[in-house]
Structure formats: C-alpha cells, structure tokens
Amino acid sequence: MIELLISNKNSGGRLDKIIFKYLDKAPSSFVYKMLRKKNIVLNDKKASGNEILNDGDSIKIYLADETLAKFKSIPIEKGKQGDLSPYIFFEDDNIIALNKPSGMLTQKSSGKDISLNDLLIDYFDQADELFKPGISNRLDRNTSGLVLAGKNLASTRDLNEIIKNRWLNKKYICLVKGRVEHEQRAIAYLSKNEINNQVKISLQPSEAYPHKIITQFQPLKANDDYTVLEVDLITGKSHQIRAHLAYLGHPLVGDSKYGDKVTNAYFRRNYGLNSQFLHAYKIDFQDITNTLEYLNGVTITAPVPENLIKILKGEKLCLPGIAED
Numbered sequence: 001m002i003e004l005l006i007s008n009k010n011s012g013g014r015l016d017k018i019i020f021k022y023l024d025k026a027p028s029s030f031v032y033k034m035l036r037k038k039n040i041v042l043n044d045k046k047a048s049g050n051e052i053l054n055d056g057d058s059i060k061i062y063l064a065d066e067t068l069a070k071f072k073s074i075p076i077e078k079g080k081q082g083d084l085s086p087y088i089f090f091e092d093d094n095i096i097a098l099n100k101p102s103g104m105l106t107q108k109s110s111g112k113d114i115s116l117n118d119l120l121i122d123y124f125d126q127a128d129e130l131f132k133p134g135i136s137n138r139l140d141r142n143t144s145g146l147v148l149a150g151k152n153l154a155s156t157r158d159l160n161e162i163i164k165n166r167w168l169n170k171k172y173i174c175l176v177k178g179r180v181e182h183e184q185r186a187i188a189y190l191s192k193n194e195i196n197n198q199v200k201i202s203l204q205p206s207e208a209y210p211h212k213i214i215t216q217f218q219p220l221k222a223n224d225d226y227t228v229l230e231v232d233l234i235t236g237k238s239h240q241i242r243a244h245l246a247y248l249g250h251p252l253v254g255d256s257k258y259g260d261k262v263t264n265a266y267f268r269r270n271y272g273l274n275s276q277f278l279h280a281y282k283i284d285f286q287d288i289t290n291t292l293e294y295l296n297g298v299t300i301t302a303p304v305p306e307n308l309i310k311i312l313k314g315e316k317l318c319l320p321g322i323a324e325d
Helices: 014-023 026-034 063-072 118-123 153-164 240-247 263-270 290-295 306-314
Strands: 002-005 041-042 058-059 087-092 093-101 144-150 170-178 186-194 198-202 210-223 227-232 278-286 299-301
Touching: 014 026, 014 058, 026 041, 041 210, 058 144, 093 118, 144 153, 170 240, 170 290, 170 306, 186 240, 198 240
Parallel strands: 144 278
Antiparallel strands: 002 058, 041 058, 087 093, 093 144, 170 227, 170 278, 186 198, 186 210, 210 227, 278 299
16 A cells, blocks of 8 residues: 655645656556545545645555556656756745756657756655646747746646736847847737748738737847847747747847858857857746735846857947846
C-alpha cells in the first residue's frame, strides 16, 4: 500500500488528476476502475475521482509493486538534468520567474531535448511526486527573456488564468532594420503553417488568415539604419513580433526565418550574432482581485543579455538603464 498525503502545494486539485500525475503511465480507464473497486481510496473511503482535495487529505493506493512499477515513471535523480540556479531571476512563495537564454528550449520538442522546463522540474523537491511545475508562457528557442511558473497548484492555476485573460503586460526589447519614427499600434491577421513552423501575415481577415494580432511598439533610439523598439505584445500568437515587424518592413536583426539576409550577415560577421535580437525584458501584472491579490503591482524586469548590449554600444544605440554610453 502507498499513502499520499496532500499538502498546501497541491491542495485544491481534483483527486483523479493527482492520481494521473502519480500513476503517469496508467490509462484513465485503469485509474477509474481502481477507484470503483476501492483499490484507490480517499481518506479511507470510496471516491469517484472528482473530489477536490484539501491539505491533510490521504490517498491510499492498494496495488502490487509490479503494477506500480508498470504504471509509474521512475523519478529523475535530482540534479541530473542540470542547474536551474543561473536562470532564476525572481522567486517568492508562489511564483518563480526565469530568465531564459537564447538557444534554450522553453519546453522539449523531442525526447532527447533538455529544456528549461526540465531544469525547473528537477529544481523542485523530487520527493513531492504529486506536483510537477510547468512553465506557463513560452518563448521561441532563439528569444531570450522572462518566463513564469507557479510553485504550487493554486499559483499555477492563477498564472494560467492570468495569461489566458491577458491580465499582465509583457514587454520586449528588439533591434530592427530601418528607422522607426513614431509609436504604432498595428493590427493584422496571421496564419501558421504547422509543417514548417512559419507564419504569414495579411491585413485582411479570411479563412486562410483567421487569427487577429495586435502589436504595439515604440522607438526608443534609432540611427539611420536600425531602431531599438520596445514592443508591447497585445496578443500572443506564435512568431507574432518577428513576422509582424518583418511584414511592416522592419525585420528583426538576426532573424534567420523572417529577417534580411544582408543585415543578418553584417551582425553575424561583426558581433557573432546567430539569433534574433529579441528579449522579453519586463512583465507587470495589472490590478488583480480576490485570489490573485498576491500578484497585484508585481513587476519583474530582466536585464538585456551582454551580447545584445555589445551590439547596442557598437551601433551607437545605447539606452539609459540598458546600455550606457
């Protein structure tokens, strides 16, 4: 018999979902069958699976060792995936903010990948097999900057709700080709080709371009050839900033998919830049009430990476607080 005790970290979740996390290889039909047969019980009583768990609740699983071994993954040895510490930028009792470097996946795309999410799971106490953290917002592999994760079930649900309802502001710093003179709020429509992971932009909605996107940006500093932009992502579609700005005639410096080849070659040759100049540097939470009150007024700002600051200095595009002269 295995007994699982519910703590504050995972209270508020449904019984069946907690069991699915523990018996992560078991089909749902097997779990519900074990509940019906009272091989899995809640507080020593028969349960259906839809019960909401509270701190101190007891789940008992009466299964043979060979059955448990069949339906349960072996926990990862702590520290095996790598060290998360260099990427932790902010942490409190509820959330953790990570400053993802360019070149690292937010979440793995194949079994062999080691992603930031893998390091996050490894960072948490492996003894707690009922709660597995997960990053709530993604960035492209070659985009650096802030991503968020909850440290317990309640804050993870809160973050997912916040992101779904756009109750936060996400701001990016990027360097684009051409001179941008004025702040703009651009509206367009997007389609994505899942096969080649590339998007296209249109000014008019259609069946082929079903997704409305809104990208707001303002110039922070410019020379004759390039502009540093602060981008406020009003909507959050895949590759939105990169594709939308390229469509408007201002492709991101270093962007191999949507950028300008001559521009990219210049920055690769002179600065060793092999990815797009795009950094998610600030997240601030709007006024949030009730259970989300602990995030009211929270602002998290991550510094621009040194390799990008070097480019700003080299192109005479230094900014107060980012790259000083």
